[in-house]
Amino acid sequence: MKITVLGAGAWGTAFGQVLADAGNDVTMWAMEPEIVEGIRDNHRNHVRLPFIEHLPDNMTATGDRAESVRDAEIVVVAIAAQFARVALAEFKGLIPDDAIVVSLMKGIERNTNKRMDEVVRESLDLPAERFAAVSGPNLSKEIALRQPAATVVGCEDLDNATKVAKACTTDYFKAFVTTDVIGLEMCGSLKNVVALAVGMARGAGYGENTAAMIETRGLAELTALGKAAGADPKTFAGLAGVGDLIATCGSPLSRNYTFGANLGKGLSKEEATKVSNGVAEGVPTTDAVVALGDELGVPTPLAYAMSRVLDEGISCAEMLSLLFGREITAE
Ligand SMILES: NC(=O)C1=CN([C@@H]2O[C@H](COP(=O)(O)OP(=O)(O)OC[C@H]3O[C@@H](n4cnc5c(N)ncnc54)[C@H](OP(=O)(O)O)[C@@H]3O)[C@@H](O)[C@H]2O)C=CC1
Ligand SMILES: O=C(CO)COP(=O)(O)O
Numbered sequence: 001m002k003i004t005v006l007g008a009g010a011w012g013t014a015f016g017q018v019l020a021d022a023g024n025d026v027t028m029w030a031m032e033p034e035i036v037e038g039i040r041d042n043h044r045n046h047v048r049l050p051f052i053e054h055l056p057d058n059m060t061a062t063g064d065r066a067e068s069v070r071d072a073e074i075v076v077v078a079i080a081a082q083f084a085r086v087a088l089a090e091f092k093g094l095i096p097d098d099a100i101v102v103s104l105m106k107g108i109e110r111n112t113n114k115r116m117d118e119v120v121r122e123s124l125d126l127p128a129e130r131f132a133a134v135s136g137p138n139l140s141k142e143i144a145l146r147q148p149a150a151t152v153v154g155c156e157d158l159d160n161a162t163k164v165a166k167a168c169t170t171d172y173f174k175a176f177v178t179t180d181v182i183g184l185e186m187c188g189s190l191k192n193v194v195a196l197a198v199g200m201a202r203g204a205g206y207g208e209n210t211a212a213m214i215e216t217r218g219l220a221e222l223t224a225l226g227k228a229a230g231a232d233p234k235t236f237a238g239l240a241g242v243g244d245l246i247a248t249c250g251s252p253l254s255r256n257y258t259f260g261a262n263l264g265k266g267l268s269k270e271e272a273t274k275v276s277n278g279v280a281e282g283v284p285t286t287d288a289v290v291a292l293g294d295e296l297g298v299p300t301p302l303a304y305a306m307s308r309v310l311d312e313g314i315s316c317a318e319m320l321s322l323l324f325g326r327e328i329t330a331e
């Protein structure tokens with residue numbers, strides 16, 4: 001198949017390599033000429049995946065929007081979530097009418113509080129059956145090294161989910177399918193907020209009990225919010241839910257975990273942003289999660305506590321104490 005990936009960041013490039021390894025012809029679209037030339041001429045993305053010495057030969061790149069998506073059967077979007085709407089507006093009318101559009105993004109749009117399925121479909125005027133989300137425990141650097149991993153592809157049309165899953169299946173990358181697009185979107189975006197909090201606790205020197213508490217209560221929070229948004233609660237117990245929480249909250253390869261760890265060590269939000277290598281989606285998503293919780297009538301104590309960290313600079317101990325209401329409740 002002819003597949004285009006919009007955005008040659010760490011995950012866009014690593015996923016492009018998976019698609020190429022699965023036998024597809026892959027074209028990366030990137031804004032920066034330096035990245036385009038690196039992939040097209042030298043099979044390298046020295047900015048986002050400098051340790052990969054040779055990207056597959058059936059993977060190329062262009063900076064030309066129309067050329068990038070011409071005849072594409074699948075178009076994958078891997079742009080920082082807060083910029084997806086503005087970036088995709090430039091592709092409206094260029095993407096073939098029968099192409100499936102796949103989002104790898106994990107974030108909620110600030111101000112609108114919309115999920116990426118909503119943002120992508122609105123931006124491209126796309127019917128639900130042509131939109132798919134991919135979400136799971138997928139730390140890009142591990143997958144770029146072809147370490148075994150699995151993910152979930154969600155689309156309202158199961159045949160299209162299966163088509164995308166087949167396109168990204170290799171001997172080291174396994175894709176499952178679901179129709180629960182909302183569940184995948186909510187898992188992927190909300191676990192980043194939990195990873196910020198766990199990272200912060202680790203950075204502040206706290207141990208396993210604290211991390212386990214944040215992860216478990218975080219899972220309960222994201223499940224409740226997802227359910228209220230229309231997701232299937234079972235999705236949260238799978239790869240995209242618990243699976244991604246385990247990977248993201250336990251690895252310094254996660255930008256969200258590392259951002260949180262830097263906050264826990266005493267860096268300000270601005271300082272942590274400066275040293276962050278790539279987008280930490282949980283940072284802009286946190287306030288959107290709190291707003292979404294208010295909108296749906298679901299308490300979001302963890303996201304609220306993290307929003308106080310990000311907006312007011314409260315300490316890790318203060319953030320955690322906000323989670324301990326004095327009222328006794330059922331778990
Ligand atoms: N990295 C990972 O392990 C995983 C990431 N994800 C999700 O995938 C998405 C992309 O992540 P990743 O590739 O790692 O991020 P990176 O930070 O590595 O790259 C971000 C990408 O967004 C692009 N971008 C930013 N602003 C704009 C804009 N205004 N117009 C067009 N493109 C823009 C960047 O382009 P440029 O380089 O030109 O600035 C770059 O290609 C995120 O939502 C992330 O949560 C999901 C699973 C795993
Ligand atoms: O989503 C991820 C792993 O599944 C990557 O997490 P980060 O965006 O925090 O690096």
